[in-house]
Amino acid sequence: MDKIAVLGAGSWGTALSIVLSDNNYHVNLWTYKKEQMEEINKHHKNERYLHVPLPENIVAFSSIEKAVEDVKAIVIVVPTKAIREVSKELNKILNRPVPIIHASKGIEPGSLKRVSQMIDEELEHYNYDDIVVLSGPSHAEDVALRHPTTVTVASLNEEYAKIAQDIFTNDAFRVYTSTDILGVELGGSLKNIIALGAGISDGLGYGDNAKAALITRGLAEIARLGTKLGANPLSFLGLSGVGDLIVTCTSVHSRNWRAGNLLGKGQPLNDVLEQMGMVVEGVRTVKAAYRFAKEENVEMPITTGIYDVLYNHKEPKEIVEQLMTRSKREEMDDIAHLLYERYSK
Template sequence: MSKQKIAVLGPGSWGTALAQVLNDNGHEVCLWGNLPEQIEELNSQHKNTLYFKDIVLDDKIKATLDLEEALRDADAVLFVVPTKVTRLVAKQVAECLEHKVIMMHASKGLEPGTHERLSVILEEEIPSDLRSDIVVVSGPSHAEETIVRDITLITAASKDLEAAKYVQKLFSNSYFRLYTNTDVIGVETAGALKNIIAVGAGALHGLGYGDNAKAAVITRGLAEITRLGVKLGADPLTYSGLSGVGDLIVTGTSVHSRNWRAGDALGRGEKLEDIERNMGMVIEGISTTKVAYEISQELGVYMPITTAIYKAIYEGADVKESILGMMSNEFRSENEWH
């Protein structure tokens, strides 16, 4: 693939790691953010110490506070901003963009209030004459491992297979591989909902339970997020792939996962506001739990793990009682979907 110019919106841990992948592939990368000290550090020291203490980035990766500058002459735009500001940033992009681009996002969540997936938000806010069909970049990936070029396999999903193939070529190299998929609903719901199950897996660990309980919550968690996804129009097979079970494994078993760490702290009895303050990063699983619980109630989808975590976070229920109650009350056939 010839050299492309990519605007990466959001210099968080994942945005920074993906910017490095794109730079490794010979593309021109411009990171856009709104924290002056972070942008200054990226440009002068080629570091992002807020997320990676010891990593020095290639000096070809540029950073800017000016969205117009980031978007100028870009071939593709990658959103990697928190769910709660995706719509706001999309509106700003729509105002600044002057030509058509390949539009991608690599965030995982559902919008509070509207319950919308992130690709839907981008479709609503950015006119179709300025963008391709949205390509979702999602799968089992810790930024902390991608930034040191560990082997990572994830998914590029779009209703337009050609757009997905473009993104596949854009990112793929010897350590970072993308597989294409056209099930956008499945890939996005898997990426968002697995964060809830990761909070549950972390909570079990914090409560002192071992691998048996972890396997149980991950496996039954996959069943319930598949139930909800299928109800929303997803292909159930997607949940057996990289963006489904793959992402659930990596997020539900690792100290790198902020959702797992948040659950672990909840299980140990820490208060949610303290956890969020100490983390210093967005914990998507917390807000996604509320959205998923509301959708499950609205559509009548059985989601006991999500319900247990919702009650512990939002209704002040005892974490141990909520999760153990859920585990002990679920008498169902294993292959029951409804």
């Protein structure tokens, strides 16, 4: 039985381990918490993150070195703030080429680097073109229950993308491939900001009309910035774009939606984060997107409004009023225009 290492035993890392286990791989699941390792190995449970029994071919390790020994592929599923630390550990260990697939969604606020770029910077003998990103509408809770889920894997190395597609695909988990790693990563990262906004809207009690408008205009912002940075606008109409955006903005499983919902109900940010108990990537990513918008001269009013709520202590209702009273404009000046500009020549 081939072995695959999954680095990160949170809800998403555990869910992906279940997919790989179902595909008859022996999964080495790394966690830095020894008590979590013991719970997984002795009781086949990871109760803090997922309330499902874990297959016996998922074995937990507290040593990255042991977890990646003789594996067919490495799947990185840690929060973005831990990407560099984990990558540095891998840099000390890896002495042979092995596909690296990451399923983390976020942007580093200080450097404005995407996850693939951070991994590339820390792995001295690994080529950026070989990194694979896995993204799409995929809440861990649904995946762990084997509910139908469809995602995208993207890489400039089409062979590695197909390897990732092969090891993950099964009857409940369908995988498409792409070469637009930039668009897939940006879609997966920036949608968390809009999900915060959707949660705020729901917390304010504004109903479905407001949320639908926020999701739609949020997609326009994501595509506007992503295309300016060089992504294919079609990626934002795919699974890692609008697909992931919809599920993250509408599901109670979404940490970002839940955090936004509490903010909309008037709770302070620090209290919200403490209450969540898990990483809320959108809170970190909004800093990066706000800087991107300024530096690239890209209009992102929803992102700016959420940034003001989180970091300038503006009232959510005040931000909504600002968005609703912006100057009049045509609707089809965003994604449709981007597609026309790209494909009409």
